[in-house]
Amino acid sequence: MKLVNAKQMRQIDEAAIHKYQIPSLELMENAGQQVYESIIQLVSKKDFIGIVCGIGNNAGDGFVVARKLYDDGYNVEILSIGEEANMSLDCKVNYNKCTTLRIPFVDCMQSWDVVIDAIFGTGLSRNVEGAYASIIEKINALSTKVISIDIASGIDAATGHILGSVIKADYTLTLQTGKIGLYMYPGRIYSGHVEVLDIGIPQQLIDEMDSTIYLIEKKDMKSLLPSRSIHSNKGTYGKVLCVGGSMEMSGAISLAALAALRSGCGMITCAVPKCIKDVVACNVLESMRIILSDINGHIDKQAVIELKPRLSAYSCLLIGCGIGRSKDIEAVLEVLLDSELPLVIDADGIFALKSLLPKYKERKNIIITPHLMEFARLVDKDIQEIIDNPIQEALAFTERYPYITLVLKSETSLVVQNRKVYVNTYGNNGLAKGGSGDVLAGIITGLYAQNKDALAAATLGVFLHAYSADVLLNEKTLYSMIPSDIFMQIDDIIKSLEEDL
Template sequence: MCNIPSEIYPSSVVRDIDNYAIYNMEISTYDLMLEAGKTIHRFIHEYFPSIKKIVLFCGVGNNGGDGFVLARLLMESGLNVIVVKIEPINGYPEAAEKALSLYLRSGGHVLTFEGDVDFLAKLNADLYIDAILGLGVSRSVTGLYLEAINYLNSLDSPILSIDIPSGLNSDTGMPMKTAVRADITLVLVALKQGLFLGSAADYVGKIFFESLNITKKVYDNFKPSLKMMDASILPAILPKRLASSHKGSHGTLLIVGGDENMGGAVSLAAESALRSGIGMVKIATHPKNRDFILRKIPEVLCYGIVKRKQLEPLLGGINAIVLGPGLGKSIWSKELYDIAINSNVPLVVDADALSFLSKAKQKRNNWILTPHPGEAGMLLDTNSESIQSDRVNSISRISKNYGGVVVLKGHNTLVMKDKDKFPKVCRYGNPGMATAGMGDLLAGMIGSFLAQKISLTDASLAGVMIHALAGDSASKEGEKGMIPSDLIPYIRKLVD
């Protein structure tokens, strides 16, 4: 299998790539379908070498055609193959019809699914292939397609989806009422943006990719809508330490937050900042948090702020501010927010500070906004469901409206700078990181890199990737029960 490429496309562009390749490489739609079948056949023998019996669910369009080609090849290699066909209303496209005809002429048999789930239960295969629906799903799945998908999702045997799990919207990553929960998705021709957005992580399983021998010259004619982050760039982003350096050489970060009884958030942000290589961390917080923070992290300078005038002197001699962890929404919180947000110092705006920002609608070029979907909804006067249903458009709008760099958190976090043509997406991370305080760690890391004079974009990318990779390392001891501080030792290793 090919390495997964960095470019990701909307479904309309994927269709254009298909058509361009067919025309310019002088191949037919069936030729491409045949190559897809051969590729999937090879993958199955490599990845599932001991299986004996396979059931293929084939539906409409060329996705079903890929399944018919695959069924013939599997049958010819001696495997027990059963094809379950879901009859399309308007018939098959020409290439898929040819693939079905060749399968039947080779001695293959087809069962037509008419809703008899009890009959399907008797098939009992080692592997199920989902070739039901492809890119064209734009409305709710109903009828026999819904029943077939629900049946597949009830199975314990592994499921391999061809190109995209059936029922998953290839642009938004949202299930169209339902979608196949695949163990593996073998993506063909080009990565579809819906595989990395919305709720896709609940459906796609492990992703593999094959270009079907489409050349780079073909891809060069098309613009992606997303680009994959690549951890191999981290050594070039992170600053090197000179032998003659001192603490002042590595930046000073001010963290503003922690209303009464909310000191844990600034504490986590401070510790992650220190482990990310910052020279010095200062904390401006509620006076009642000061002793707790200094007992936990004696390496920081911690200031108990009662009145706004106490914060103003701390704005001198710093390289960046993290504003928001545990800030709260009190009068005290708003006073600290107003001072920090109106300084000229580069900012990371997080958590409760984003709530204040959503009411002010400011725009500037030297800040990084780090909303989760709910906070992004506030920034755009909508809700988290709307954000999740179109994350690419949402981050683009936030970037345009507020400026700077936006980090839209969630599974497959997105990073985008105002004026960028497309966001970058992070494939690292895991469900164990879905716990309170993880965002505080991330804000501290990004602030640390920003204070070390890394650009806004690179500070965001480095923070997001290292945060996610540290989470993946910590998850090796189990995802359930993971807490933010579990990531700290791995953050230190990853920045070195």
């Protein structure tokens, strides 16, 4: 699903009105009808429902909803904020319909069971202050179900930033297509469960919109699965070489290798320092090994000579998991970069990459998987700048390095390539454990070895990793799940995708 900002949604609305001759009042009526149909699945006729409306078209949607609920016998009251004289034209039309029907209007908050937020829509661009802020704070103080129309009032639709005060919604019923701010932090925290409602705008208008930001959805993942043929062998599905590990982090390379195998690659080899060769042999029975020279528990620069003549035997490379930050890692990474083979760089491999980026700006077939702090260091920016504007910062990086596919890991992970951004909202904080990133790197590498498509491998890999954590909540808690649980769920998830084919 394509995600848009407020300006883009306004352009879509205007095109529907002028190009397709759909009257604006008809769109508002459609929006109100769809919101009403969703709301009645969430409330009962015993509930007292308060609809809080501002003065714009979002409020107009709220007035339509009030009318439909009232006509259907629900207990409805309207709290209208702002002067009638300042209402948008369509808003005022529907306000007048509500007054004609004698739907009860109130002057202050009541003891409602449900609050419907129709204060501000996606067009909000300034901080919420004064009476509006006071009302929002009072709504949030109620122990009541809160349903926002289109976007929770106070969220910037383009960024997810909070504009002063903000509604804490349990549900957001957004119109026609997703808004970026609903899925990015901190806006995502305040949006609750998001449902997208079709209000009759032609899909062609959304498809033609120049937004290049998309939501990762399970229904789209089946097309990214690498194909499997009866007439095939282990070499058909890729030969992966994982370079990494150290005395302090001997498990990381094993987690990555097992995850790559579980995602379908045909063969796996772990190139590890001599000091952990037996640990890896015991942890990954299916793996072959290249035993590298080491010094002080880390891969030594002698590994350059040991690896270089062997690389041509592999179809995909992974470096970084547990490798550490010894001074020799940069030389090892440089050998892998020189190979031109598909390459995934994770963890301390990204640390080593920083000084090499200018030299390998034109190097193709690279996926990097930094978390926010690693990315901030890579681009020489303060971490807060990345937290505040992850999409913009990710796009700026991939414009500078157009042959790199970026997986920017956070609560809302991003997959970015060639100005396209794929936003992942699956997953939970059970993934906030050491080793989860190694598993993700392994999954992506295993997929990349099979399909040779960096964007598909990164997008599907991020989904499988995050969705596995969600599935795990059926049997484990956020406290108890561990990274090695993650790749054990991949089988069932892939089965569910294949069943949809």
